[in-house]
Amino acid sequence: MSTPPPGLELRPLPLPASADADDAGDFVEMVRVRNLVSTEISGHDDFHLTPHELLPAYAPGPHEHRMLWTVVLDGDIVGRIGVDIPLEEGSRVAYWLVELRRAVWGRGIGSAAYELVEHTARAHRRTVLQSWAQHPASDESRLPSPTGYGSVPRDHAARFYLRHGHSLEQVERVGALDLTDPGLPDHLDRLLQRATLAAEGYRVVQWELPTPPEFVDGYAWMKSRMVTDAPAAGLEFDEEAWDADRLRRHERFYLDARRRMLVTAAQHVDSGDIVAFNELVIGGDGTQATHQEDTLVLSEHRGHRLGMLVKCAALIAWRSVAPHSPRVVTINAEENRPMLDINEAIGFAPIAYEGGWKKVLSPGE
């Protein structure tokens, strides 16, 4: 393997108590570099976060141990490394990322960073390394997804994963919906009407975080189903037990970040159970992209257009929550046809593709 350049340091990044604290300088600079890397790859700033928004995601908690390093070259922060260790009982998994400014690619820095990732995973006795990257459109030859749906170019990031023993497991589509389209409100109203007819026996309930007490248990149950019910291809996800305490901790990530989340759920009228949900999120001053996060219909309630129902009801209500957001972005597995059908009918169009990559370490390696 190549020798990294002299002047390279991989520095553990201690988390400041707040993004305004006197010692928050490195964290703030790390976030600035993170955002620049994101724009260099995607050409837009839809995935930018402020230091205030990102810091709560690293708050210590009982469900995950998250570690960060800055990549420093000749005294300047040029990237970051992240390793997340889920603390579910029996977990074998570590999630990782290495993100570098484009100007320093191809000099062995990523490989040095990756060595730290593997070392850290082993130190936590994790053998399944998983990571995601965006692969912008390019002329390079394509690597097909083993699911049979989608492919990514063999670009710099793909070659990096392959060189370090990872295999492509899943391709995900980043989709965007133009909220400034003048035809969208009528279109959504029509789709909602049709879904409402098919969803007899269910009603829509909506709330902004924090979740009202009467919905906490139902929402926590659905959050626990996300990892088991969403298509995972060859990636490995731990089963997650969610209770009210975990849900409240999860909500703090948004509330402490001063980001708004609208949850739109379908309630089964007879039982009172919450059986489907959708999440829309926005931060900052409300002029940025909206993120459509989790959407799920519990398996025993599929076939009633509840996915369409909650998505349309959410987007309609969103007009008054975030009237100045220009678009919604969302990420779906390329093989998740039922979900893509709904998104495409609403008007989401693909803007990019991501690869989900995995390496299984052999114990003695």
Ligand SMILES: CC(C)(COP(=O)(O)OP(=O)(O)OC[C@H]1O[C@@H](n2cnc3c(N)ncnc32)[C@H](O)[C@@H]1OP(=O)(O)O)[C@@H](O)C(=O)NCCC(=O)NCCS
């Ligand atoms: C993917 C990424 C981390 C790779 O980092 P990098 O520093 O460019 O990686 P390296 O330099 O160690 O290796 C890349 C290539 O440069 C070559 N290289 C390494 N040292 C070199 C040197 N000193 N001189 C010239 N080439 C060198 C490597 O052999 C490798 O060649 P290959 O493409 O034929 O396999 C970086 O491009 C990046 O941050 N991308 C954006 C975020 C991302 O996609 N991350 C993916 C992981 S989460």
